[in-house]
Amino acid sequence: MIPRIFYCPFCKKTNTKTEQVYGLSCGRESKSLVIVPGDLPPLTTCVHCGKQIDTENIINGLHDLDPVTDQYQWIYFINIFLLPAIFKLVLGWPLLVAIVVGLFAGLIASYMIIEGIKKMNPKRW
Numbered sequence: 001m002i003p004r005i006f007y008c009p010f011c012k013k014t015n016t017k018t019e020q021v022y023g024l025s026c027g028r029e030s031k032s033l034v035i036v037p038g039d040l041p042p043l044t045t046c047v048h049c050g051k052q053i054d055t056e057n058i059i060n061g062l063h064d065l066d067p068v069t070d071q072y073q074w075i076y077f078i079n080i081f082l083l084p085a086i087f088k089l090v091l092g093w094p095l096l097v098a099i100v101v102g103l104f105a106g107l108i109a110s111y112m113i114i115e116g117i118k119k120m121n122p123k124r125w
């Protein structure tokens with residue numbers, strides 16, 4: 001699924017993709033040829049800070065993920081592996097239970113940590 005919005009790499013605020021850009025990124029993902037009418041500007045201007053963003057990068061989905069999640073994705077990986085291990089090795093839970101509960105707890109914990117980081121930096125993001 002292609003998001004309709006992208007995040008400005010400079011001010012981190014959301015911009016809406018133009019129909020052209022959106023159409024092209026959908027074509028890239030499905031590996032099909034998309035004919036988009038009109039000229040595609042090489043640079044897209046952020047509506048918030050006015051800086052220029054490479055249109056090609058937007059099409060390729062480089063700015064699709066919000067910057068906090070992008071930066072802290074590793075929290076997911078750590079929690080998803082760490083929590084099942086803790087449940088199994090430290091608490092002595094059965095392996096299957098430790099994995100299932102650990103995965104869930106890991107996802108929720110990671111989500112809350114990342115949301116917490118976003119709230120701590122309201123101005124930055």
Ligand SMILES: [Zn+2]
Pocket residue numbers: 008009010011012013046047048049050051
């Ligand atoms: Zn901006």
